[in-house]
Amino acid sequence: MPRPAKGARLHKFKHRPYWYIRDTGQPDRSTGHTSREQAEKALAAYIATKGREGSANEPGNITCGEVLTVYAEEYAPTVAAPERIGYALDALIPFWAELKVSHVKGETCRRYAKFRKKVIKRDAEGEPIEWAPVSAGTVRRELGTLQAALNYCQREGFLTSAPLVTLPEKPEAKERWLTRDEAARLIWAAYRGHKAKHIARFILIGLYTGTRKDAIIRMAFEKNTIGGWFDLDHGIMYRMSASERATKKRRTPAPIPRQLLAHLKRWKAQGAVWAVEYNGGLIKDPKRGFANAVKDAGLSGVTPHTLKHTSITWALQNGVSIWDAAGFFATSPETIEKVYGHHAPDFMHSAKTAMERRRK
Numbered sequence: 001m002p003r004p005a006k007g008a009r010l011h012k013f014k015h016r017p018y019w020y021i022r023d024t025g026q027p028d029r030s031t032g033h034t035s036r037e038q039a040e041k042a043l044a045a046y047i048a049t050k051g052r053e054g055s056a057n058e059p060g061n062i063t064c065g066e067v068l069t070v071y072a073e074e075y076a077p078t079v080a081a082p083e084r085i086g087y088a089l090d091a092l093i094p095f096w097a098e099l100k101v102s103h104v105k106g107e108t109c110r111r112y113a114k115f116r117k118k119v120i121k122r123d124a125e126g127e128p129i130e131w132a133p134v135s136a137g138t139v140r141r142e143l144g145t146l147q148a149a150l151n152y153c154q155r156e157g158f159l160t161s162a163p164l165v166t167l168p169e170k171p172e173a174k175e176r177w178l179t180r181d182e183a184a185r186l187i188w189a190a191y192r193g194h195k196a197k198h199i200a201r202f203i204l205i206g207l208y209t210g211t212r213k214d215a216i217i218r219m220a221f222e223k224n225t226i227g228g229w230f231d232l233d234h235g236i237m238y239r240m241s242a243s244e245r246a247t248k249k250r251r252t253p254a255p256i257p258r259q260l261l262a263h264l265k266r267w268k269a270q271g272a273v274w275a276v277e278y279n280g281g282l283i284k285d286p287k288r289g290f291a292n293a294v295k296d297a298g299l300s301g302v303t304p305h306t307l308k309h310t311s312i313t314w315a316l317q318n319g320v321s322i323w324d325a326a327g328f329f330a331t332s333p334e335t336i337e338k339v340y341g342h343h344a345p346d347f348m349h350s351a352k353t354a355m356e357r358r359r360k
Contacts, residue, residue, distance in 0.1 A: 006098050007063035008047050010039055021046050044073040056160045064104065064146070065097030070158055071149035088145035091116065091134075096146065101163065104150070109166040113139045136168045143167050176301045177310040183207055189296035190289075195278075199289040201267065202276045206307030208260035210315075210329040213304040215239045217283055219275040221268045230256060230264050230275060239330060252330045312340045 008023040010031075019031045019039035023046075031042035047066045072089055076082040095112050116139050143165050150162035178186065183203075190200035205216050218227020219239075228239040235256045256264065264275065274282055286304060294302045308329070315325050316336075325340075326333040 007065050008043060010036070010043055041073075044069055056154075056157050058160055059101035059104075059163060062101055062159065063097065064099050064101055065093060067101060067149050067153050067158070068092060068096065068146070070156075071145075071152050074156070075149075075152050085145060088142045091138075091142050092146055101150065101159065104146070104163040104165060106166040109143060112143065113168055116142070135171070137171045140168045140170060175309075176306050177313040178207075178299075178302065178306060182297070182299055182302075183310065185297040186293055186299060186302070190293040193289070193293055193296060196289045196293060198276050198278045198283060199286055199293050201263075202286050202290070202304075203293070203307060204260060204263055205275060206304065207311055207314075208257045209237060209254065210308045210311030210331075211237075211239055212308060213286070217276055217286065220273060221264070221275065222273075232256075232261065232265055232268065235261055252327065254328045254330070309340075312336065316340050 006022075006024060008021060011020045011022045011028070013020065016030075017034050019033055019036065019042075020028045021031060021043055022028050029046075031039040033039045033042060047069050068089055072085065076085040079085065095115050099108065113136070116134050144167065147162075147165040147167075150159065150165070153159045154162040187200050187203050190196050190203055193199065202216055205211060205219070206213075211219075215228060219237075220227060220229045221232065223229050223241065225241055227241055228237065229241070230237055236253055237256050238253045267275065273280065276283060276286070290304055294300075312325060312329050312331070315328070316322075320328075322333050322336045325331070325336050329336070
């Protein structure tokens, strides 16, 4: 059985200075560039126009790798958070790059899910370093990106038709939230931890505002171009800068609770520029320090997103309305009601009262 065609790709001959484009059934062509970055742009342009003589490609004549490349080059730069697409593409390409679009069906999508459960992290040279299985939710998001790429290429005339990608079942919303005692233990473990006091600040902001991780780590005490900021004079938290583009993950302004406001004023007075900083600079990801604090506190099943769950849960338990919670936590009323509504004191109160009422 013949090997499947690899599709268009870059190749570097040892005795030639330029990168070349190799494609099955086509002669090698020079990109005219010695830089890999410039050569990749030439490859993208080649893929974008390959076989397009006024008509779209049939699914059997173009690879998923070519479709993903077009999506990455043309569409990703236009969105507010292109890195999210990039993460998905990094996961999709090793499995799908050489498969034809016509191979996209339920069987291959399920096989991809199994492949991702056995995926391995690789170093800069591509060598495997450790096993890192992923969740069904992550696989679902990645395959959703593949579907979006197929749909985009169909709309733009690269494909005659876009096959349907089979997604794993949507996982149930996580119910894990912290009790007051657990939250206190977690904060204390972070304060006590070696070089981890910035994690304690991260936890406090998360618990008092329910802000997502990515927004918290870019929050400053003055207006800036990369993230939100705390207006301590007026007690308002802006979750995004004026130069950032809005995404589906809403980041609306909200008042700062007085307990957190006192902490923030103290941190700023101590010379902090960023709300959560390490050695005077931004942190990239609190994942490792947060996990250490969780372990030291003797907790389990707790991630940075648990702070948002906890904040919303506490608010509803204290009687806040779903409408006000949606505004403060930058989350849709539908999500508040569906995921957290049962924590409200009046949850299904009328139904409960009706069932308890004596029958006439």
